[in-house]
Amino acid sequence: MSIRLRLDKPWRPLTAEEIARLPGQLGIYQVADAAGTLLYIGQAGARAPFGLRSELQRELAERGPDHKFRVEVNQQYRTRWFELLMVHQADHGGLPPDNAKNPPPNLGRLSPS
Template structure:
């Protein structure tokens, strides 16, 4: 994701559209702690999913900033983002530990002219 990070607050969440999409939550050190999605079961889309991240049962303790993408292909895009993160960092974000072993792996493209 390339959008700028914004504070994860109730006021910011309320201003979001009630649409489907994916989000990335980042802690105060800039480390991605969770990549998630707002799917069809979320009554108010992105708003519902991010309010849950602020709630008492949240999976991440130090969630301070986030960015999001609105997309109807939220499940595919979230899996793609998790695979990219895993390829770049060798592991999944701490808030996505339950996905360990369930994702495919990205492999680099062969070099041009190589066999």
């Protein structure tokens, strides 16, 4: 059994209708522009009243239409968030643009294959 480090679920349009279908659970998410360029990797933690749904409603309000998202329900959201950031950094030489504006402290390094 192989472990998947990268989030490879299909992209969904960042719309109120799509967000309403999300569970109110903890997890991580990615936001991309209309062209599919990854802009941000986020987490929906214990402080988000309705988990992923709340965080993506906020993303929609801040970013507006013409964006995409994908999610992963995960109770270990903080660990998985760090992991996805480290994988992106290893694959692309840096963090996604919106994460680079406020990088998490002490982010380690991964060498994924």
